[in-house]
Amino acid sequence: MSNVHPYVGRAQPRVDGPLKVSGLARYSAEFAAEDMVYAAAVPATIAKGRIVRIDASAAEAAPGVIEILTHQNRPDMPEEDKPYKADMVAVPGGPFRPLRDERVVFSGQPVALVIADTHENARDAATLVKVEYESETPTVDVGDARDGAYEPPEKRNGIPPPPPPRGDAAATFKGSSIRLEEEYRVAAEHHNPMELQATTVEWDDGRLVVHNKTQGVNNPKNYLCSVFGLDPASVEVVSPFVGGAFGMSLRPLYDLTLAVMASLKLERSVRLVLTRAQMYTMGWRPDTLQTVALSAGEDGRLTSIRHEVVQATSQYEDYQEPTVNWSGLVYDCPNVTLGHKLAKLDTPTPSDMRAPGATLGLFALETAMDELASKLKLDPLELRLRNYAENDQNDGKPFSSKELKAAYEQGAERFGWSKRSAEPRSMKDGRELVGYGMATGCWEAMMQPHGASAALTADGRLEVACGTADIGTGTYTILSQIAADAFSMPIEEVTALVGDTRLPMAPVEGGSWAAASAGNAVRLACAALKEELVKRARGLDDSPLANASADHVVFRNGRITLVSDEDVSVSYADLLGAAEGGRIEAMAKFAPDKDFKEKFSSFVHSAVFAEVRVDEELGVVWVERIVSAVAAGNILNRATARSQILGGVVMGIGMALHEETVWDRRLGRIVNANLGEYHVPAHADVKNIDVIFVEEKDEANPLGVKGLGEIGIVGAAAAIGNAVFHATGRRIRHLPITIDKLL
Amino acid sequence: MNRFSYLRASSVSEAVAAVAGDPAARFIAGGTNLVDLMKYDVEKPGRLVDITRLPLNAIEETADGGLKIGALVPNSDLAYDQRVRRDYPLLSSAILAGASAQLRNAATTGGNLLQRTRCYYFYDVATPCNKREPGSGCSAIGGATRIHAILGASDSCIATHPSDMCVALAALEAVVHVQGPKGDRTIPIADFHRLPGDTPETDNTLEHGEMVTAVELPAPRFGAHHTYLKLRDRLSYAFALVSIAAAVELDGDVIGEVRVALGGVAHKPWRDADAEGALKGALPSSSAFADFADRLLSGAKGQGENDFKVELAKRAIVRALGQAAAGTPQVQSVKQVN
Amino acid sequence: MAQAQAAATSVTLTVNGESKTLDVAPWETLLDVLRERLHLTGAKKGCDQGQCGACTVLVDGRRVNSCLQLAVMRDGCEITTIEGLGEPASLHAMQAAFVKHDAFQCGYCTPGQICSAVGMIREGHAETAEEIRELMSGNLCRCGAYTNIVEAIEEVLAERNAPKLEAAE
Structure with a gap:
């Protein structure tokens, strides 16, 4: 029996809220250790080439300096790539290894590690390490590398490559009178979580407790054991709080490798906190060049879709994300050709960033759909409805659930879409042009095997x-x-624990799979604990529940009570009294239902509506309001779920209007590697965001949950860009839409 | 951040002597720019002379009806001072358009004058920069130039001055009071900052060891006929691509006095006395303002990525003059530009 | 009397009401002293350059970026950090409002947002949502909790103004 007013489904305040608002939640750089030393990484000043000479003498002589590690004097590390691929999010290629050798493969690459008694002494000495380089001309712009684009020979594990073509998109396109072909581009972005990437290693006589900013503690642990040959029993990773990550901390990053390297070498506790500039020397949302070609009949039905992408990757790895697959999925269309190529740049390997692939691919597709609607003189929402896919167009499977139509309807209603006048430049408020735009969002509802425990x-x-x-x-x-x-x-009587390798096994938190996977695992663990409690209750001397089975009892008020007779019960206290160590625990494992996955496709959908205001003369644009209507199965917590969508939308506003990582193309250096010149949205940029969760029943897992971490951003930038077109009649196909592009 | 010695000055003359006698010494007050630059290794002072305990934090009325603002008055105190809000709302508005509330609480009036450029390359010690390292070259020219100068730049430097406050001070024709080893002097704001020429390492006309002690504002004019209009890449907490401080005095129906200073476009707040003079006597109209803007920007030259600033500045000038003439100044928390 | 020193100097800071005397080098920032020396890790390091606001604390009641303050210059000052505003069992009204409105996600910018909001209310220049947004823009939140943060602040402002309004009637 469940609570009369169950917690699931409520807007339950965060249980970790009081700790976070009082500054007591501890992040990775905030664990203290006795006798701890501080490390600082020295960044390469060139983007491509080799180190000729390192003169660390001045740094060595600086106050407080304990050790300076370079590729020349670092401890032995495995030569081959394989140990470094003990990273569940690894991509094809050879992972980056700090201080590997004299080669420089991206600007800002760590070329030395200074360890000193204080943070200030390490920081100061790091500036005294003199490094001479032999520099080559770098390539950092995907446009400059597109001629060498190639199909990745090895596909990334877990990322579906584009499905094979269906029908004949090229011939259909050629024979169509209603068609468009355009190139779209989204500027490179960096995750820029507020917390700096950091590792604190507590060294205790050869045993390590590692506090590493990570989206999954088991990944760094496996990596450390593999790379440093550590006994799994001698290392734990404990990271209870993560100050934002958005995909950046899925893979082991060089702060982890360097901090542990230093700790093992010095046999001391070590802290390494990267600088904000160094946050730009790791994963990023890759710069892409996308071509979308659409054709349609007079009835507004799509007749062909071609979507091809050239996506940036590094020289040393073939990072891939599912950018174009969505174009084969979301609309009913018989002729589809999709292509995904990579272009190598002298940058760090890109990495998953909130809704990787979908964010970029659906920006292009949903902008193209808006362009098609404009050509057809059809309402953009009506165009989507006419091409609504009732099943997965890529593989023909039915959806486990898809309430996108309800999302369109409820979103449009809340937004007041019917008040949109069809013609661009037709809506004004005083001096500003007003624009309404919309787009569809989509993300796969994934699950992963997770373990969990429950204990009294x-x-x-x-x-x-x-x-x-x-x-x-x-x-x-x-x-x-x-x-x-x-x-x-x-x-209030429940404690939840995450972020510790001593806890039951789970993979990284990513892909929006954690709620469904960890949630169901905990649900199973609770069921297992109930069974264990009933077993123990039956086994008590003179147990009143001697013949009771799990089906015949309820758990409430600290007791196991017979359904048929409320006066017959056993208290948890009695069971705990009899239990060894005063603790009763049960474990469970959750695994996604393979048969179900064989039969059904599972996706989260959204309909995003945006209103923008444009001061055309000055190029000033802002988002007045957004309505995001989301179909994501069962909503466990209406407050935290809503916040997930709000956050995705805000990042979408940034993508549409503000965010752009800028390289100096001659030097291969990022010129705005800071929060002053890389503009993430500030308070002033965010006005009204309305979130709707439409009713959706899904049976892919017992909780009926689909996951919400990514969907909020998907479609947001397209909706905003489409609104800018509606306001101004100008189509900006290269994000972000900055002042200069609107003048 | 490098190592340095620290001195807490107990008098202006002591502070001046301490800095004047040591080429590697710097004054420090709010620290919002200097400490930041020190973290980037751009500034490496051998000694910091802390002037925050000096009695330079008063705002006093002057004999000729103006205000004398102590160099240590925090930006926020200045912006919210009742007399400043009443008599110099342009200054208040410009200050509130800049930085963040926290930074304005720490930053001082004198320090704001001495802000250094936000040029990407000036901040990146791995690249050549004539301002940071004279003679090393200018990395910005031919590089990423979206934020750079369109007026008054040189072959040595295309950096801009980042202050909002100074743009208003330029329009208000403030006077900077300084005390140095050779005594006191005053410098009109127009002569305080300089163009880069072939010595871009020098931002202003202060001698080493000279300390800003106050900024004096002449008696108030313009009433409600002013505005500060700032255009940037997000709606707050960002430096200006282009900003306009405009003030107009109407003589009946026609323009009497007009002042327009531009921010974000040059190594110093940019004014053009000839252009302003030519607008005198004109009826306030968009076309008159557009002619004025054309004249003001006639020498403007983009670097490629920042070419748009020329047109943006022209349009912003027209809009700002319209606001000023109508007596409907921009309110900084309002993002609509009236 | 003026003193010049390159080495550590003794400063006294009143932190959350408690007097702390410690030797600091001139190049130690207030933020680093709070976090690494006093183990008050509530003030966060998000950029170390005054560009994010996560390190916001109140110095003599005014909100400032502690990453840009040299500790030696704050000798004799009163510092209030998030830990000094309230504890989980006795939250400050602003802290409680943040929890109620889910005005954070990862929690990393949160102490800075809360200190900044408390400082802003003291300054007395924010009444409307528009003004709150402008005057809170020095606190970035990458999780995008902005609308909830503004709601939390509006609620505290309303509670604070309510008695005043009644008194005025």
Whole structure:
């Protein structure tokens, strides 16, 4: 029996909220260790070439300096690539290894590590390390590398390559009178979570406790064991709080490798906090050149889609994300050709950034759809409805659920889409041009095997645990809600634990799979704990529940009670009293239902509506309001779920209007590697955002959950760009839409 | 950040002597720019002379009806001072358009005058920069120039001055009071900052060891006929691509006095007395303002990526003069430009 | 009397009401002293350049970026960090409003947002949502909790103004 008013489905305040608002939540750079030393990484000043000479003498002589590591004197590390691929998010190629050798493969690459007694001494000495380079001309712009674009010979694990062509898109396009072909580009972006990437290694006589900013503690642990040959019993990764990541901290980053290298060498505790500029020397959302060609009949039905992308990657790895697949999926169309090529740049390998692939691909497709609607003189929403896909167009499977039509309807209603006048430049408010735009969003509803535990502890609390992460998504809270409901307990009596390798196994938190996967794992663990409790209750001497089965009892008010007779019960306290160590624990494993996945496609959908205001004369543009209507299955927590969508939308506003990583193409250096000149949206840029969760029943997992971390951003930039077109009649196909592009 | 010695000055003369006698010494007050630059290794002072405890934080009325603002008055105190809001709303508005509330709480009036450029390359010690390292070359020319100068640049430097406050001070014709080893002097704001020429390492006309002690504003004019209009890449907490401080005095129906200073376009706040003079006597109209803007920008030259600033500046001038003439100044929390 | 020193100098800071005397080098920032020396890690390092606001604390009641303050220059000052505003069991009204409105996600910018909001209300120049947005723009939130943050602040402002309005009637 569940709570009369279950926690699941409520707008439950975050259980970790009080810790976060009082500054007591500890992030990776905030664990203190005795006798700890501080490290600082020295960044390469060239983007491509080799180190000729390192003169560390001045740095060595600086106050407080303990050690300076370079490729010349670092401890031995494995030569081959394989140990470094003990990274569950690795991509084809040879992973970057700090201090590997004299080669420089991107600007800002760490070429030395200074370790000193204080943070200030390490920072100061790092500036005294003199490095001489032999420099080659770098390529950092995907446009400059497009001629050498190639299809990746090895596909990235877990990322579906573009599906094979269906029908004949080229011939259909050629024979069509209603058609368009355009190139779209989105500027390179960096994740820029607020927390700096950091690792604190607590060294205790050869045993390591590593506090590393990560989206999944098991990934750095596996990596460290593989790379440094550590005994898994001698290293734990403990990272209970993550100050935003958005994909950046999925893979082991060089702060981890360097901090542990230094700790093992010095046999001391070490802290390494990267600088904001160094946050631009790792993963990023790749710059892409996308071509979309669409044709349609007079009835507005799509007759062909061609979507090809040239996506940036590094010289040393073939990073891939699913950029074009969406164009084969979201609309009903018989002739589709999709292509994905890579172009090598002298930059770090790009990495997953909030809705990788979908964000870029659907910007292009949904802008092209708006262009098609304009050509057809058809309402953009009507065009989507006429091409609505009732099943997965890529593989023909039915959807496990798809309430996108309801999202379109409810979103349009809330937004007031019917008030949109069809012609561009036809809506004004005083001096400003007003524009309404919309777009569709889509993201795969994924799940991964997760373990979880549930325990009654000596103090009578319920403790649930899973080795996943809470990167701000609300994992602590939803796990607590699920557990509280399972035991009809007040949520205040539940403790949720994540972010620790001593907890049951979980992969990284990414792809929006954590809620469905960890949530169901905890649900199963709670069920297993109930069974264990009933078993123990039956086994008590003179047990009143001696013949009871799990089906015949309820769990509430700290007791197991017979359904048929409320006076017959056993208290948790009695069971705990009899239990060894005063703790009763059960474990469970959740795995996605393979048969279900064989039969159904599962996706999250959204309809995004945006209103922009444009001061055409001055090129000033802002987003007045956004309505995001999301179909994502069952909503576990209406507050944290809404926040996920808000966050995605805000990042979408940044993508549409502000964000752009700028390289000096001659030097291969990023010129705006800071938060002053790389503009993420500020308070003033964000006005009204309305989130709707449409009713959607899904059976892919018992909780009916699909995941929300990515969907908020998908389609947001296209909706804004389409609104700018509606306001001004100008189509900006290269994001961000900055003042100069509107003048 | 390099190592340096620290001195807390107890008098202006002591501070001046301490800096004047040591080429590697710098004054420090709010620190919002200097400490930032030190973290980037752009500034490497051997000694910091802390002037924050000196009695330079008063705003006093002057005999000729103006205001004398102590160099240590924080930007926010200045912006919110009742007399400044009433008599110099253009200055208040410009200050509130800049930086963030936290930075304005720490930054001082004198320090704001001495802000250094935000040129990407000036900040990146891995690249040549004539301003940072005289004679090393200018990396910005031919590089990423979206934020750079369109007026008054040289072959040595195309950096801009980043201040908002100074743009208003230029329009208001403030006077800077300084005290140096050779005594006190005053410098009209127009002569305070300089163009880069072939010595871009020098931002202003201060001698080493001279300290800004106050900024004096002449008696108030213009009433509600002013505006500060700032255009940038996000709606707050960003430096100007182009900003306009405009003030107009109407003589009946026609323009009497007009002042227009541009920010974000040059190594110093940009004014053109000839252009302003030519607007005198004209009826306020978009076409008159457009002619004025053309004249003001006649020498403008883009670097490629920042070519748009020329047109943007022209349009912004027309709009700003319209606001000023109508007496409907821009309010900084309002993002609509009236 | 003026003193010049390149080495550590003794400063006294009143941090969250407690007097702390410690030797600091001139190049130590207030933020680093709070985090690494006093283990008050509530003030966050997000950029170390005054470009994000995560390090915002109140110095003599005014909100400033502690990453740009040299600790030696704040000798004798009163510092209030997030830890000094309230604890989980006794939250400050602003902290409680942030929890209620889900005005954060990862929590990393949050102490800075809250200190900044408290400082802003003291300054007394924000009444409308538009003014709050402008005067809070020095605090970036990459999780995008802005609309919830503004709602939390509006609620605290309304509570604070309510008695005043009644008194005026």
